[in-house]
Amino acid sequence: MSDFAVEPSSHMSVILDLTPAQWYLSSLPKNEYPLSFRSFLSQTLAFLNSHLASKHENTLAVYGALPGKSVILYSSTDSSVGQDETVADANSYQPFKTVDSVVASQITDELDALGDSDEEAPCQLVGALTKALCHINRIMNPNFTTGASDAPQPTREPRIIILSVSPDLSTSYIPIMNSIFSAQKLKVTIDVCKIFGPDAVFLQQAAHLTGGSYIYLERRDAYLQHLMMTFLSPRSVRGILAVPTQEKIDFRAACFCHKTIVDIGFVCSVCLSIFCQPVPVCSTCRTKFPMKTLQRLNASRPSFPPQPVVRSMSAARTPTTSTPPGTRTPSVSNHHADRTTSISSSASAKVNGSSSVAVGNGMTP
Amino acid sequence: MEVESGSDDFIDDDDDFGGSRGKNVKGKGKAIDRRKKDKGKGKINEQAYAWEASYTRSWDTVQEDEAGSLQSAVDDLLARGRRRRLLAPSSAFRRTIIRHLILLLDLSASMMDRDMRPTRFDLMLEYSREFVLEWFDQNPLGQIGVVGMRAGVGERIGEMSSNPQDVLKAIADRHKLEPAGEPSLQNAIEMARSSMSHLPTHSSREITIIFGSLTTVDPGNIHDTLDACIKDKIRISVVALAAEMKICREMCDKTGGQFGVAINDGHFKDILFELIPPPTQRAASKAGGGASNPSADLMMMGFPTRLPDTSPPALCVCHSELKSEGFLCPRCSAKLCDVPTDCDICGLMIVSSPHLARSFHHLFPVKPYDAVMEASLSSPSANCHGCEAPFPKTASAMSGEGISPLGRYKCPICLNDFCSDCDVFVHDVVHCCPGCGK
Ligand SMILES: [Zn+2]
Ligand SMILES: [Zn+2]
Ligand SMILES: [Zn+2]
Ligand SMILES: [Zn+2]
Ligand SMILES: [Zn+2]
Numbered sequence: 001m002s003d004f005a006v007e008p009s010s011h012m013s014v015i016l017d018l019t020p021a022q023w024y025l026s027s028l029p030k031n032e033y034p035l036s037f038r039s040f041l042s043q044t045l046a047f048l049n050s051h052l053a054s055k056h057e058n059t060l061a062v063y064g065a066l067p068g069k070s071v072i073l074y075s076s077t078d079s080s081v082g083q084d085e086t087v088a089d090a091n092s093y094q095p096f097k098t099v100d101s102v103v104a105s106q107i108t109d110e111l112d113a114l115g116d117s118d119e120e121a122p123c124q125l126v127g128a129l130t131k132a133l134c135h136i137n138r139i140m141n142p143n144f145t146t147g148a149s150d151a152p153q154p155t156r157e158p159r160i161i162i163l164s165v166s167p168d169l170s171t172s173y174i175p176i177m178n179s180i181f182s183a184q185k186l187k188v189t190i191d192v193c194k195i196f197g198p199d200a201v202f203l204q205q206a207a208h209l210t211g212g213s214y215i216y217l218e219r220r221d222a223y224l225q226h227l228m229m230t231f232l233s234p235r236s237v238r239g240i241l242a243v244p245t246q247e248k249i250d251f252r253a254a255c256f257c258h259k260t261i262v263d264i265g266f267v268c269s270v271c272l273s274i275f276c277q278p279v280p281v282c283s284t285c286r287t288k289f290p291m292k293t294l295q296r297l298n299a300s301r302p303s304f305p306p307q308p309v310v311r312s313m314s315a316a317r318t319p320t321t322s323t324p325p326g327t328r329t330p331s332v333s334n335h336h337a338d339r340t341t342s343i344s345s346s347a348s349a350k351v352n353g354s355s356s357v358a359v360g361n362g363m364t365p
Numbered sequence: 366m367e368v369e370s371g372s373d374d375f376i377d378d379d380d381d382f383g384g385s386r387g388k389n390v391k392g393k394g395k396a397i398d399r400r401k402k403d404k405g406k407g408k409i410n411e412q413a414y415a416w417e418a419s420y421t422r423s424w425d426t427v428q429e430d431e432a433g434s435l436q437s438a439v440d441d442l443l444a445r446g447r448r449r450r451l452l453a454p455s456s457a458f459r460r461t462i463i464r465h466l467i468l469l470l471d472l473s474a475s476m477m478d479r480d481m482r483p484t485r486f487d488l489m490l491e492y493s494r495e496f497v498l499e500w501f502d503q504n505p506l507g508q509i510g511v512v513g514m515r516a517g518v519g520e521r522i523g524e525m526s527s528n529p530q531d532v533l534k535a536i537a538d539r540h541k542l543e544p545a546g547e548p549s550l551q552n553a554i555e556m557a558r559s560s561m562s563h564l565p566t567h568s569s570r571e572i573t574i575i576f577g578s579l580t581t582v583d584p585g586n587i588h589d590t591l592d593a594c595i596k597d598k599i600r601i602s603v604v605a606l607a608a609e610m611k612i613c614r615e616m617c618d619k620t621g622g623q624f625g626v627a628i629n630d631g632h633f634k635d636i637l638f639e640l641i642p643p644p645t646q647r648a649a650s651k652a653g654g655g656a657s658n659p660s661a662d663l664m665m666m667g668f669p670t671r672l673p674d675t676s677p678p679a680l681c682v683c684h685s686e687l688k689s690e691g692f693l694c695p696r697c698s699a700k701l702c703d704v705p706t707d708c709d710i711c712g713l714m715i716v717s718s719p720h721l722a723r724s725f726h727h728l729f730p731v732k733p734y735d736a737v738m739e740a741s742l743s744s745p746s747a748n749c750h751g752c753e754a755p756f757p758k759t760a761s762a763m764s765g766e767g768i769s770p771l772g773r774y775k776c777p778i779c780l781n782d783f784c785s786d787c788d789v790f791v792h793d794v795v796h797c798c799p800g801c802g803k
Binding site for chain 1: 429435464492495506534611649661662663664665666667668670672673675676692695696701717718719721722723724725726728729748749750751752754755786787790794795797799800802803
């Protein structure tokens with residue numbers, strides 16, 4: 001363990017996806033491994049505590065992505081966030097207790113404040129992500145313009161962990177990509193744990209482009225184990241541990257016109273805007289395209305309209321899957337079945353096609 | 366394709382080096398470039414020639430205030446960046462993003478001069494490597510070729526390539542590039558021109574010359590070559606290391622490029638790196654709203670799936686080799702080794718979508734934040750909406766255009782307050798407001 005003594009302290013920002021509707025679906029008993037929000041939260045808090053416990057200087061920030069808004073729930077570097085009112089308890093380690101009580105009470109407050117109409121709003125993952133980046137930017141570059149003399153020492157190896165249950169929000173394609181590139185500039189690793197729902201294309205790209213891990217949680221009863229094995233170690237240690245790596249990376253993009261996720265797009269040569277069908281005028285830069293091109297492209301297009309799911313159904317993309325693509329949903333999750341994770345637990349070893357079909361059923365209530 | 370020369374210039378005079386001035390008087394400003402601003406270049410008045418102005422070092426411009434603090438100087442630099450952002454149009458820029466560039470390196474004996482350390486030649490190679498990396502970062506779909514000028518002829522050093530590693534490899538070995546003889550501008554430009562003649566119309570064609578000599582040995586009339594370049598819409602920019610040559614300035618002026626004479630190492634790098642951001646195109650609206658731009662086109666592109674190195678091996682269509690990792694064409698599912706490329710089976714252009722996305726922040730810039738001048742009556746937030754840093758409780762005495770005495774900067778859309786660090790970070794790096802996601 002002496003090697004670990006010289007490891008620099010690390011900063012971790014955790015983004016919790018707090019979409020009530022998705023958590024309800026996740027907790028339904030018809031899922032093979034139902035995971036309720038309560039159980040998710042207690043396992044996550046255990047993980048956060050182990051991050052704080054692994055090194056005294058480690059710092060932590062917790063964000064919540066709610067429908068229509070994003071909030072910071074806890075920050076160990078700012079005393080102003082989440083004031084702790086709990087009395088010291090001789091039987092518990094105070095930093096753990098602070099995190100647990102502040103995060104839990106903040107989540108309760110935020111969820112109570114949500115009105116019925118708010119629940120329809122899309123999850124503000126982008127807001128939480130950009131706030132986490134702003135925060136990391138500040139603690140990485142303690143600047144005298146903020147006037148804080150007690151600014152914390154710059155931490156090394158900052159990372160962001162996204163615990164996601166919502167599907168991809170194609171309207172946020174551009175902000176998410178911009179966030180990914182700024183994370184690259186700040187040398188921030190983005191890890192993604194997809195707890196429920198279909199694979200998130202943009203988050204796959206985020207993890208790939210920033211050198212993080214993307215985990216699709218198949219055995220949700222082993223959630224805490226996945227967290228500990230994959231995400232607890234900072235980047236410098238991950239080379240020694242065999243953390244699970246991403247299998248396929250889907251490089252699809254969202255078109256600017258209908259916000260659908262496309263695998264073949266039509267791109268304006270002037271501004272590189274992406275459209276899902278040939279358009280006569282670029283809506284971004286107002287460039288008119290030649291008639292000849294439009295006719296040529298329309299002629300060469302396949303006759304059926306672009307469907308984002310069509311591609312993941314094609315058998316060629318999942319060469320190891322023996323199951324022929326049947327209905328749409330099971331085949332989407334079929335390619336999670338052959339995902340290889342190097343966690344040597346029984347959890348990932350015994351997964352077969354049937355379990356993922358059940359996951360697929362769970363997301364189409 | 367029409368390229369406007371003025372638009373590459375900074376709007377602020379104080380960032381302008383006299384040498385690159387030329388006819389660029391109608392500069393329209395451009396997106397902020399953090400790198401330049403961070404250097405905080407000093408004020409250099411408009412002068413005909415760069416070497417007549419003294420190059421102000423960044424540490425000379427920083428002045429301590431009466432209390433011996435650097436606070437005011439830092440605030441001033443921040444405010445200057447903020448003002449520049451306010452002046453820049455917030456509407457979408459039109460830029461030539463598919464760029465083709467030939468880097469013309471002077472490999473004549475004059476490059477062995479030691480007025481730049483260690484030699485002009487070594488410095489040129491070093492900066493060229495950095496230039497290539499940064500250029501591909503900002504112009505993801507561009508291509509660079511390298512041509513050398515040595516012993517009176519043009520020499521093809523690297524073919525046009527969209528892979529930065531190929532270009533770097535071409536200029537990696539300094540022994541193969543050992544300078545010799547006299548340079549020939551005409552021969553080299555003709556060679557660069559011929560290698561760009563096949564390019565599609567919707568891409569830009571540019572030549573960037575790093576020129577250390579004061580002479581050129583040409584077989585014919587270089588003005589004929591210049592006319593041919595104008596006809597082919599090739600934009601020539603020159604970074605001179607010795608002094609201004611009339612023909613060099615003329616080439617730049619007539620083709621809409623930039624001309625600069627480097628005074629020292631740092632300045633050499635600055636004027637070279639000013640050529641990296643994509644040049645803005647003359648807006649189509651100038652010709653009466655949405656006029657058709659003959660060079661614009663709609664391209665069909667495919668976004669692939671990347672296979673990891675643990676996937677079962679299969680033959681790739683490009684080399685017919687058995688490989689595990691690779692990319693799958695979304696249309697025909699052929700396995701390709703590398704992107705961007707054209708699919709060998711169905712001919713679809715395959716690009717990785719993050720490559721495209723890297724330039725999106727040019728298209729949708731964040732609206733500048735307003736400096737909050739006085740405390741509003743409604744209860745203001747105690748912390749920055751981005752980084753949660755507490756705002757100062759009392760207004761500072763510091764004031765100036767674009768500086769908020771309260772340290773608050775308000776997003777005009779979501780009306781959230783941000784600290785000055787986040788203001789800079791959001792506009793220069795993230796390009797997305799944490800409050801409204803726009
Ligand atoms: Zn569309
Ligand atoms: Zn366009
Ligand atoms: Zn193909
Ligand atoms: Zn801030
Ligand atoms: Zn905003």
